[in-house]
Amino acid sequence: MSISKNDDPLRTFYERRHPEYHRLAPVWRFLQATYDGGRAWFADNIFKFHKEGQQEFNDRLNRAYRFNHTRETVDLVQKYLFKAPVSRSEDAPQVVKDFWENSTLSNLNIDSLMRMSTASNSVKGRAAIFVDNNMREGGMTIAEARAAGIRIYAYLITATDLLDYAWDEEGDGGLLWVKVREFVRDDKDPIASCGDIIERVRLWTRKEWILFEEVESEVDPLKRSKKKQKVIREIDRGEHNLDVVPCVFVDHNVGDAPYAVPGLIDDIGYLDRAVANYLSNLDAIIQDQTFSQLAMPAQAVMPGDDEYDAVLSMGTKRVFLFDGAGGKPEYLSPDPKQAQIILTVIEKIINEIYHTVGLAGERTKQDNAVGIDNSSGVAKAYDFERVNSLLLSKAQSCENAENKLVQLVCKWANIAIPTDKLVQYPLTFDVMRLADELSVGEALGKLAAPNEVRREQMRQIVDKLFPRLKKDLREAMEKDIKTWLEGEDLVLNPPSSFGSKPATSRSRQGSVTAKTPTK
Structure with missing residues (x-):
């Protein structure tokens, strides 16, 4: 046809x-x-x-x-987006697992x-x-x-x-x-x-x-x-x-x-292009500073000289002639203040580039060699919220796309499409590691935090310890977490060990002996 x-x-x-x-x-x-x-x-x-x-x-x-x-x-956003592991269920059909392995x-x-x-x-x-x-x-x-x-x-x-x-x-x-x-x-x-x-x-x-x-x-x-x-x-x-x-x-x-x-x-992209053009202009100023232009009175040039016949082209031999009887030759160069203006503008544009996505902490205030940005903690917290929101939206888009890919793979294989989501991306991109989560959990135990608070903390620890649990095993752990800490009284001064059972507590009026749960 x-x-x-x-x-x-x-x-x-x-x-x-x-x-x-x-x-x-x-x-x-x-x-x-x-x-x-x-x-x-x-x-x-x-x-x-x-x-x-x-x-x-x-x-x-x-x-x-x-x-x-x-x-x-783009690379910085990629680094943070895929820093935390993506949870892909072990309950997925074998054809989906094969697709994940060789996509x-x-x-x-x-x-x-x-x-x-x-x-x-x-x-x-x-x-x-x-x-x-x-x-x-x-x-x-x-x-x-x-x-x-x-x-x-x-x-x-x-x-x-x-x-x-x-x-x-x-x-x-x-x-x-x-x-x-x-x-x-x-x-x-x-x-x-x-x-x-x-x-x-x-x-x-x-x-x-x-x-x-x-x-x-x-x-x-x-x-x-x-x-x-x-x-x-x-x-x-x-x-x-x-x-x-x-x-x-x-x-x-x-x-x-x-x-x-x-x-x-x-x-x-357009801010980056502006930086490249300003850097090129700065390079021209440096070249003119290094190879200055010679200015000399025309009366000092005798007929027959090359300078008398034509103005020389660009280079270190460039000569500017002027009518100045009795004047002396001098070298002309650009005003150094022009270079300083360009440098200031370049710094502001680069700062705006990384502030746009909340990555100002990745860059310096002056250039790439001074050191880390010295912004206040509050400013960095707002930057983190901005980049965390960006990463969360991008992660949700990836999660939706991957689960749709699972459906298409199942359609191609002519098998039933799973009813549950098999792929989950992180819900937050904070910098807390597993060791930090354990430290927080231990602190909650020392503070005698409410049991439900400690249970929720334990769920986060489980998610970071075992991001790819099978559905039945995750349900069993969730059941254990719900019954964890049952029978314990809330205390103000429990032992330092995280998750251990307290023995005594002290109220504002005096010492009170807490009930010890029976085994």
Whole structure:
């Protein structure tokens, strides 16, 4: 099936993009380039300032440098987000456990897949994970599929390749179809293959997938024109009959935005570019300070000299002539106050970059080499609340996405979908470790805190000790915690050992002997 370029339907579909895509695609490309860095970035993002010659600008461009604050911000959020272990239930079906162990065709596990998706949505706001298998025809049992090397896998599609999709507004609210762009390389035969990168478009629906490619049409010998045309051709298709589009969106923050989702570095990328340009301007001032311009009276230049015939180009031999009889030659250089202004602005912008996400404590107030920020404890507490809120929203988005992936894996394996959530991300990202929790529990015992307070503390300790407990074992521990400390009287001065049973207490009126529970 093929349609020529002069016919509209298939080509219109192939080239169509969501209306928001045209608006956001240039922004996504800029943010991705700013995150990636590299020398090619400077050619598009270092700007020529007024009264600057082309040669001066080229020299300044070659000297340009930057610290990639955009990548640093994303990496810091990633570090905190995946610092605490993700709880994945041991009660999960074996096919789901296999998927967690080898989630992609390159055998990356689920943690690596989610790290890639969160890094992508930090840059562009949204990423998509598709679940597929490498069996194209027929059906087989799970044992037969494992013996044949058939397995379920997932792959990541970034926002720039997520071309268009539609929602079922009248039904369940899920995806009706998704159109994505894929790139493959003709490299199967090391000798005969051309090695070209080929662009394709894949349409996923609730029942099937269809793959399209733009190719050159065959020349019709009966036609006078022998010129080949580009046509859109369907090159493959397959059915999955899952009744859903096997796609899960992973957003930067939890929300219900249908298409445009804000990312982490929407503003940081532009602030980072401003820092790079100011650093380049500062470099120009340093160069002019080091290689000052010679200014001398024109009367001191005799006819026939090179300076008399033409003004020299940029470099250490640059000479500025002026009409000044009796004057003496001098070297001109920029005002050092200009450099100080630029340094002050750079410091403020860098500070704002990390304050934006509550990571000011990771940076210094002056530069990257002075030491840690000396903000007050209250200020750092507010910064922590900001970053904790960001991490919590991002973790909830990841949790929702992973549980949807579990459902898709079960659909592909044709097994029952678990009713309970199998994946849980942390609910807080405080810096308390297990040893800190034990210290708090011991302090609660010394203070004779109410039993229910100590039980809740014990639940937190259990969660950090055993994040991946099976459901039956967790229920048994919960039952023990509920009956823990029963029969104990509240005391003001219990023994120092955490969880031990007190013997005596002292009231405001005098000594009172507490009841000792019978064994």
